[in-house]
Amino acid sequence: MDVVDPTTGERIDSYDDHTERDVDDAIARADSAFEDWRDRPLREREALLASAADVLRENIEEYASTMTREMGKPIEQARSEVEKCAWVCDHYAEHASAYLQPEGHASPPGADVQTVYEPLGPVLAVMPWNFPLWQVFRFAAPYLTAGNVGLLKHASNVPGCALAIEEVFAEAGYPEDVFQSLLIPSDLVDGVVADDRVKAATVTGSGPAGRAVASKAGAELKKTVLELGGSDPFVVLDDADLDAAVETGAWARNLNGGQSCIAAKRFVVHTDVYDDFLDAFVDEVESYTVGDPMDEETDMGPQARQDLVEDLHGQVEASVDAGATVETGGEPIDREGSFYAPTVLTDVPEGCPADSEELFGPVAAVWEVDDEDAAVRRANDTQFGLGASVWTEDRERGERVARRIDAGCVYVNQLVKSDPRVPFGGVGASGYGRELAGAGIREFVNRKTLWVE
Known part of the structure; x- marks a missing residue:
């Protein structure tokens, strides 16, 4: 993957693509990592997410500069994006336990009935270049904290951002392979979605990209969340x-x-x-x-x-x-x-x-x-409804x-924005499902009914 500075048109870096064998190995490691990660106490996962927020703030200039070099975002806006990523980490570090609290239901005398929220496993995220850190952390902060593990297929023009995000979680102390970046072209995505070890997928991007992933996931009976275009x-x-x-x-x-x-x-x-x-x-x-x-x-x-x-x-x-x-x-x-x-x-x-x-x-x-x-x-x-x-x-x-x-x-009397405290998503050609807040963290979980008598 060649990185071209959009300010000058010059190639500034190059990264080796991951092969199909690399991807298979990554999925295997994610599947193995999930078995331990899912059993980590939620409070421990929250604490690690708080550490990720610290890593982001400590390295704000490095990550902001990477965004600006790769996709041209003005540097002050890039700094704001890094800070927003830290904010979503702060939010779920504080509120994930409340969002995932078991929900009780009416039941006969002597029975205890509740809904509990359990992670699904490896989740694939196909993410765009326009907000190359925020879009990923909007996915990763809730879903990892819920106990899933993440596989990121980022846009091909921001590979440095993809690896920087992987670095954030490693520096924060996350177990190895809980979050991995796959430097792959789009034509390998179907194979990842179809893999039995991958349990769900989320896409932020164009309508064609969303439809392609949703179609493949639907054929495999896998849950998807799509945040697509808007007008x-x-x-x-x-x-x-x-x-x-x-x-x-x-x-x-x-x-x-x-x-x-x-x-x-x-x-x-x-x-x-x-x-x-x-x-x-x-x-x-x-x-x-x-x-x-x-x-x-x-x-x-x-x-x-x-x-x-x-x-x-x-x-x-x-x-x-x-x-x-x-x-x-x-x-x-x-x-x-x-x-x-x-x-x-x-x-x-x-x-x-x-x-x-x-x-x-x-x-x-x-x-x-x-x-x-x-x-x-x-x-x-309009066909859109974001x-x-x-x-x-x-x-x-x-x-x-x-x-x-x-x-x-x-x-x-305000511009449209995504905020960790409120659900975010669209209708029509803008997709389905919700990210952020409690609705977001509960998208990729098994809402299990537990009846004890």
Whole structure:
């Protein structure tokens, strides 16, 4: 696996792929490690997770720099990602015991009936490059602490991040082989899923990747959790705080170079405030500093790979050809590296890519709507259902509109985000299952009914 710095286009590192024999050996070691790990007291597993949080914080500069070099995330955002990984470790170190507490049930006199939560075994995680540490720790912190063991198939452009995560658990004192990174191409994933020793799989990534893993796992009757793409609406009603909506909305679209499944992608704005919002929104987007992600002043670095720039620009060009108007940006930046200009599109025709597809980069599409009902219809006019954001100074109105939007999570007067304290996931083409909080840690366990009389 060659690592190409997206800031310069130069190869900066290379890693040997694991072979099929290597993978078989890794699964065997994971299966063996599970037999001891599952019997570790939960409090011990929590303590080890707290140690992982310490390792992350102690090495924050190293891990942040690895992310920035491999996929172009601005260094300050990379540091924040490492800190968020430590936070999810802190959270489950504190709350896993409560989340996995046996649940009692009504029973006849003399009987004790409860649900207990027991681990399944080795779990495969297929993870993306856009948040190369956070996406993995969002999986690993709860599932390892529940007593499972992890096998990570990370994106091929972030192998250094994959090995760094393995290092975190080793430095924290986890037993050998409880967490392993597999440096393998996608065509070996089916074999891992089909292996009898692997008990479940989780995917964060594209729709095709999720469908492929889910199809194979379904044929093997194995549990899956899918967190796939999104085309999140950002609804601005006529009574919204425009300054806050503009500032937060622009950042919600362009954070991490716009490469986020929960980024605000479709801006649905009430006609009474449309012109003011659009003018301010374009100004805000144009104020961002795009450049070297190692520079502390940079707001947006390069896209993660050159092919992603080409794909994104193809979607923009097709949308413009269909009738969309470019308010700002609309093309790659003429400089070394994989840079794309922050872009705002209006007059977006139905069925063009900006309307019907996920744009995974710094491109915002803006619609004008006449009223609240039209805003809800536009927000729901998508195959995706990951997140949504609603802006209004009337909290009751915000909750009412939020309940009408078809999504796994809706935030009122806040950008969509994943938080260890609340369940996270989508509906429709955005996947199924939940990560984080109690719902997340209980996804990959046997919910065993235990009746004692």
